[in-house]
Amino acid sequence: MKFVAHAVSFTIFLGLLVLNASDRFEGVKNLPNETITDHPRQVFRVKTTQFSWTEMLIMKWVLGMIWSECKEIWTDGPREYIMHLWNVLDFGMLSIFVASYTARFMAFVKATKAQQYVDLHVPDEDISTASLPEEVAYFTFARNKWRPSDPQIISEGLYAIAVVLSFSRIAYILPANESFGPLQISLGRTVKDIFKFMVIFIMVFVAFMIGMFNLYSYYLGAKYNPAFTT
Numbered sequence: 001m002k003f004v005a006h007a008v009s010f011t012i013f014l015g016l017l018v019l020n021a022s023d024r025f026e027g028v029k030n031l032p033n034e035t036i037t038d039h040p041r042q043v044f045r046v047k048t049t050q051f052s053w054t055e056m057l058i059m060k061w062v063l064g065m066i067w068s069e070c071k072e073i074w075t076d077g078p079r080e081y082i083m084h085l086w087n088v089l090d091f092g093m094l095s096i097f098v099a100s101y102t103a104r105f106m107a108f109v110k111a112t113k114a115q116q117y118v119d120l121h122v123p124d125e126d127i128s129t130a131s132l133p134e135e136v137a138y139f140t141f142a143r144n145k146w147r148p149s150d151p152q153i154i155s156e157g158l159y160a161i162a163v164v165l166s167f168s169r170i171a172y173i174l175p176a177n178e179s180f181g182p183l184q185i186s187l188g189r190t191v192k193d194i195f196k197f198m199v200i201f202i203m204v205f206v207a208f209m210i211g212m213f214n215l216y217s218y219y220l221g222a223k224y225n226p227a228f229t230t
Helices: 002-024 044-048 053-076 078-082 085-121 134-140 151-168 170-176 180-219
Strands: none
Touching (some): 002 053, 151 170
8 A cells, every 4th residue: 555655646746747847848938049027127037937836846745755765764774775776766866856946946046136136226117228237137148148057057957867767766666567567577687688798799899890900000191192183
């Protein structure tokens, strides 16, 4: 019963990840060199760093899974916990989720401070024509002008990695299915055999490569004129 409840909870979590990305299925609303705001005095980054309701639910689910992992570490002990590969995968996945949302929150805080500066010090006008300090004006720029070290870009990259790890966690649930379980086990053993074959193949390939290099290395740097030229 505990396994079924865990499987259902994780399935709902994956559904939230898909739902969170569903607004992008129709394409982006603005290009990387465009900015869209709700009103002329709004800082663009305030709009892009806000958390949606699906992201809030994902955060709550992540906190719940962290609590579950902490209880498992407390019950089994750290040494026994890290002996299982799935526990290591869970720890890495949850850590990346936390890092992603932390970076996103940092970007939101900085954008909020920029908006507060605009509200207090900029006259009642369109901020696109106002003279702003560099650290405030940066948060009005379009995506193509963001720094590579921008917290929001880092957050999006970490989130993508965490989503991939989340869906790979399905492999832990599949063995319970009478159809997919044996198939997954046989596929895993087949992959091991394929890796063994690849080792032998690479050894033979390297041997031929070294032999051909020794044979033709004398002509290294030789230059021939193309046909019909002098």
